[in-house]
Amino acid sequence: MPDAAAATVWVVDDDRAVRFVLATALREAGYEVTAFDAARAVLDALAVKPPPHLLFTDVRMPGDDGLVLLDAIKARHPQLPVIVMSAYTDIASTAGAFRGGAHEFLSKPFDLDAAVALAMQVLAPAQARARADDDVAARPVDAPPAEDALVGDTPAMQALFRAIGRLAQAPLGVLVTGETGTGKELVARALHRESPRARKPFVALNTAAIPAELLESELFGHEAGAFTGAARRHIGRFEQADGGTLFLDEIGDMPLPLQTRLLRVLAENEFFRVGGRELIRVDVRVIAATHQDLNTLVADGRFRADLLHRLDVVRLQLPPLRERREDIGRLAERFLRAAALKFDAPPKRLAPAALQRLMAHRWPGNVRELENLCWRLAALAPGDVVGVADLDGAFVPSALAPGAGSPMPARADDWETALSVWAQRRLGEGCTDLHAEARARFDRALFEAALAHTDGHRSEAAARLGLGRNAITRRLGPGRRPRARE
Numbered sequence: 001m002p003d004a005a006a007a008t009v010w011v012v013d014d015d016r017a018v019r020f021v022l023a024t025a026l027r028e029a030g031y032e033v034t035a036f037d038a039a040r041a042v043l044d045a046l047a048v049k050p051p052p053h054l055l056f057t058d059v060r061m062p063g064d065d066g067l068v069l070l071d072a073i074k075a076r077h078p079q080l081p082v083i084v085m086s087a088y089t090d091i092a093s094t095a096g097a098f099r100g101g102a103h104e105f106l107s108k109p110f111d112l113d114a115a116v117a118l119a120m121q122v123l124a125p126a127q128a129r130a131r132a133d134d135d136v137a138a139r140p141v142d143a144p145p146a147e148d149a150l151v152g153d154t155p156a157m158q159a160l161f162r163a164i165g166r167l168a169q170a171p172l173g174v175l176v177t178g179e180t181g182t183g184k185e186l187v188a189r190a191l192h193r194e195s196p197r198a199r200k201p202f203v204a205l206n207t208a209a210i211p212a213e214l215l216e217s218e219l220f221g222h223e224a225g226a227f228t229g230a231a232r233r234h235i236g237r238f239e240q241a242d243g244g245t246l247f248l249d250e251i252g253d254m255p256l257p258l259q260t261r262l263l264r265v266l267a268e269n270e271f272f273r274v275g276g277r278e279l280i281r282v283d284v285r286v287i288a289a290t291h292q293d294l295n296t297l298v299a300d301g302r303f304r305a306d307l308l309h310r311l312d313v314v315r316l317q318l319p320p321l322r323e324r325r326e327d328i329g330r331l332a333e334r335f336l337r338a339a340a341l342k343f344d345a346p347p348k349r350l351a352p353a354a355l356q357r358l359m360a361h362r363w364p365g366n367v368r369e370l371e372n373l374c375w376r377l378a379a380l381a382p383g384d385v386v387g388v389a390d391l392d393g394a395f396v397p398s399a400l401a402p403g404a405g406s407p408m409p410a411r412a413d414d415w416e417t418a419l420s421v422w423a424q425r426r427l428g429e430g431c432t433d434l435h436a437e438a439r440a441r442f443d444r445a446l447f448e449a450a451l452a453h454t455d456g457h458r459s460e461a462a463a464r465l466g467l468g469r470n471a472i473t474r475r476l477g478p479g480r481r482p483r484a485r486e
Contacts, residue, residue: 007123008052010045012036012069013085014061018108022056025112026119038062039069051077054122056106056115059086059093067093070100081122085110091150094165095194105165107158150186151331154324160187160316167314168194173266175251175311176289178318181368184289185247187316191287192245200244203237208250216258217274220265226275236273238265242282251311252292252303263307286311321363321370328358328370335371336386339378348378351387358391 009031013019019035026033034052036042040063042055055073059066070082084097087108094105103122106115152158167174168191176184185204192202210218217226221236237246248254254262265271270281288311297303321328332350340347350358363369373394381390423434431437450461462468 007054008032008034009119009123010034010036010042010052010055012039012042012055012057012061012066014038014058018058018085021112022115025116029116029119031119031123039064039066039072042069043072046073046076051080054081054083054119056083056085056119059084059097060088067096067100070097070102074101083118083122091161091164091190091194094161095168095190096165098165098169099194105162107162150183150190151334152324152327153330154319154326156319156324157327160318163314163316164190165194167191167316169196170314171285173285173311173313174287175294175313175315176287176318177315178289178291179320179366180291181366182318182320183367184291184318185249187318188245188247188287188289192247192285195245195285197244197285201241202245202247203241204247204249205237206249208253212255212258215255216261219258219262220271220273221276221280222274223276226273230275233273238271238282238284239280241284243284245285245287248286248288250290250292251288252290252294252297256302256304259304259307263304263310266307266310321366325359329355331367331370332358332374335374336378339375343378345378346384348381348384348386351385353388354386354391357388361395 009026011019011023011026011033012035013022014037016037019037023033023035034045036045038061039057042057051073057066057069064072066084066086070084073080073082078101081103082101083104083106084093084102085106085108086093097105104118106118150157150161152160164187174188174191176187178184188204189202192198205218207215217230217234217236219236219238221239222230222234224230224232261271266286269283270279272279294303294308294312298305298308329350332355333347336349337347358370365372373391376394377386377390380394383390419438423438427434446465447461450465451458454460454464
């Protein structure tokens with residue numbers, strides 16, 4: 001295999017700073033690097049020079065964007081590995097990149113060491129095979145889809161978008177897991193929309209919403225007279241989704257006898273309607289979803305292990321909203337804008353204090369709860385700017401912490417979020433000695449928790465905290481006398 005010095009890498013980005021730092025890092029790794037500021041310059045160079053071993057390209061650039069460049073490169077040099085870079089990591093961008101033949105999608109801002117490591121990983125096999133030109137035309141990129149309802153800039157969501165972009169092209173079963181309200185159906189729709197099945201039907205069925213005695217007919221259909229009330233033939237969801245995608249939500253609630261029949265359909269792609277004798281063959285990609293732990297259901301005998309293996313070829317785990325709080329502002333803005341369009345009114349915006357309040361809420365209903373809240377605010381908040389007082393009337397009471405209606409942290413160990421919100425509020429009030437105030441309150445809370453745990457014994461409490469025996473007395477004062485142990 002040639003060494004790194006023999007490998008050529010081209011970097012395409014209209015941002016001079018990105019071009020410089022990435023090209024410099026790659027040169028320091030021993031590669032021969034050429035930088036370009038536009039797609040047209042790359043195509044002109046390819047007309048007179050041999051192609052590089054690897055190409056990095058940005059997506060959004062003046063003139064032809066990076067996906068157009070990717071399309072043109074793959075038409076001329078289908079074996080050339082291309083790494084697509086973008087600060088806009090959404091499903092449309094990632095799926096478009098992978099659909100066009102990108103080797104990898106790199107989200108900006110990225111770590112330079114990681115980018116160089118990726119180049120090394122790509123070039124090892126790339127340098128082992130000869131560069132070859134091919135006249136096979138690349139597959140045309142479909143028109144960009146409508147704005148995706150999945151939104152997120154956090155690392156967890158960007159990883160999810162990349163996974164969707166890859167899996168959309170693969171004819172594999174996918175199991176989508178996550179808490180209620182995290183957007184599992186949106187993931188399924190994105191997988192369908194970005195797949196070769198996009199022009200065929202997407203059919204969704206919540207198996208928990210259909211009575212058990214009707215679920216078989218709903219899935220597979222029935223013939224006229226198959227049972228009492230079956231006056232005419234009914235086409236089931238599998239037939240409706242032929243050639244496309246069937247999304248089975250809350251798969252963990254499916255009755256065991258029906259799980260057996262579903263397993264056969266997944267294995268053979270054929271079935272009989274209820275009461276029918278005609279063998280029906282279908283071509284359906286099944287995406288299942290659940291908020292339950294299917295492994296636990298299998299252990300309890302409530303879910304078939306072989307069906308789980310059939311469905312769980314690839315698993316996508318959706319993070320709860322409390323673990324991606326940085327996305328709350330963008331999500332709320334989106335929902336408020338959608339509500340404004342529906343109401344034919346100017347969109348409302350959140351005051352900074354209101355956004356902090358949302359950031360501190362525990363969101364037991366996840367994104368769905370936030371969406372419902374934003375629609376209530378769009379309808380009920382009197383002004384164009386939503387303040388904290390507007391939230392007090394819009395939050396569902398059961399979702400609030402007890403007491404004064406303050407939102408609780410998401411988990412017992414999520415006190416950092418509450419601390420951050422409190423610190424921002426105190427800074428906004430003009431506090432100039434916040435660290436000392438916070439430290440005093442932190443120590444008191446910690447010491448009182450340790451005293452409660454040790455039944456008031458200060459020496460033991462200090463020892464459990466890793467402090468000297470008199471530390472609690474010095475910091476809290478004499479206080480109450482320790483109670484004797486019973």
